[in-house]
Amino acid sequence: MPAMTVDSLTKSYGRTLALSELSFEVKEGEVFGFLGPNGAGKSTTINVILDFIRPTAGRVSVLGMDAQKRSREIRARTGVLPEGVETYDRLTAREHLEFAIDSKGVDEDPETHLERVGLHDAIDKKAGGYSKGMSQRLMLAMALVGEPELLILDEPSTGLDPNGAREMRRIVREENERGATVFFSSHIMEQVEAVCDRVGILREGEMVAVDSVEGLRDSVSGGESLRVTVDRIDDDAVQAVRSLPDVSSASVDGDAPPTIVVQVDGSKTAVLSELEDRGIDVQDFSTTEASLDDVFRSYTTDREVEAR
Numbered sequence: 001m002p003a004m005t006v007d008s009l010t011k012s013y014g015r016t017l018a019l020s021e022l023s024f025e026v027k028e029g030e031v032f033g034f035l036g037p038n039g040a041g042k043s044t045t046i047n048v049i050l051d052f053i054r055p056t057a058g059r060v061s062v063l064g065m066d067a068q069k070r071s072r073e074i075r076a077r078t079g080v081l082p083e084g085v086e087t088y089d090r091l092t093a094r095e096h097l098e099f100a101i102d103s104k105g106v107d108e109d110p111e112t113h114l115e116r117v118g119l120h121d122a123i124d125k126k127a128g129g130y131s132k133g134m135s136q137r138l139m140l141a142m143a144l145v146g147e148p149e150l151l152i153l154d155e156p157s158t159g160l161d162p163n164g165a166r167e168m169r170r171i172v173r174e175e176n177e178r179g180a181t182v183f184f185s186s187h188i189m190e191q192v193e194a195v196c197d198r199v200g201i202l203r204e205g206e207m208v209a210v211d212s213v214e215g216l217r218d219s220v221s222g223g224e225s226l227r228v229t230v231d232r233i234d235d236d237a238v239q240a241v242r243s244l245p246d247v248s249s250a251s252v253d254g255d256a257p258p259t260i261v262v263q264v265d266g267s268k269t270a271v272l273s274e275l276e277d278r279g280i281d282v283q284d285f286s287t288t289e290a291s292l293d294d295v296f297r298s299y300t301t302d303r304e305v306e307a308r
């Protein structure tokens with residue numbers, strides 16, 4: 001049985017189509033990264049999964065149960081880190097944990113959870129004085145209460161510094177080793193690389209790719225990325241490069257100096273010639289294996305993409 005099945009999910013907010021016949025599956029025991037740029041529909045999907053909002057059409061099943069009909073049972077077996085941290089200013093970390101422990105009806109020690117997320121120094125301090133990162137750690141600790149079968153983490157790295165983000169990934173791995181399925185959303189490819197078995201890339205409410213990180217990397221034109229530094233760049237030139245036969249994507253990456261990043265499978269000379277023919281001066285270029293950012297960009301910026 002899959003941990004989660006999303007089947008032809010559509011959600012409109014008035015005239016805004018946030019999700020369009022979205023379908024995917026999260027397997028039991030895997031870490032699934034749900035990736036997409038801002039506004040792609042990640043939070044909307046999670047809100048439907050948790051029955052915080054109702055879909056326009058389609059069905060979601062979580063742990064084998066209908067997400068709308070059995071949301072209470074689902075929530076009892078799921079740990080959730082929602083988007084946008086909302087702690088209670090007047091409660092301490094310990095009190096937050098006591099609340100989560102009571103709600104789940106388990107017998108656990110708040111301190112163990114707080115130590116695990118690195119909040120041992122702030123256990124009895126009021127959350128009102130917490131930094132964003134501390135609040136995020138506190139919410140993560142609350143999500144871990146009761147050893148949930150499924151963890152749903154919406155942008156868990158928000159507000160965390162690189163150390164905090166690394167610790168969060170360590171906890172995700174530990175939870176997965178314990179047997180939990182983990183579903184977490186991010187708009188940063190690197191965050192999902194180290195921990196995810198599979199990644200789904202959402203774009204404008206549709207899934208444009210689902211694969212392992214390696215598979216995604218391979219799918220981007222043999223994984224080679226050409227960076228060209230030029231004296232100037234314009235949309236027509238980017239479009240022309242994008243239309244070349246061996247190019248799967250082209251986008252501008254910064255303007256000081258202007259740089260164009262091209263995923264190319266085959267001759268790089270054609271790209272350089274196209275630019276030079278347009279009177280653009282190529283000042284430098286280099287090729288690298290496609291970085292994960294390149295992969296993400298190639299799936300989420302304008303180009304023909306095929307659902308896989």
Ligand SMILES: Nc1ncnc2c1ncn2[C@@H]1O[C@H](COP(=O)(O)OP(=O)(O)OP(=O)(O)O)[C@@H](O)[C@H]1O
Pocket residue numbers: 013016017018036037038039040041042043044045083187
């Ligand atoms: N309550 C709402 N009313 C109207 N439109 C909404 C509402 N919530 C989301 N949307 C729209 O639905 C689309 C998807 O938004 P959603 O928040 O799900 O994306 P997201 O991928 O989570 O983005 P982010 O990374 O910025 O959180 C966007 O176009 C957004 O503007």
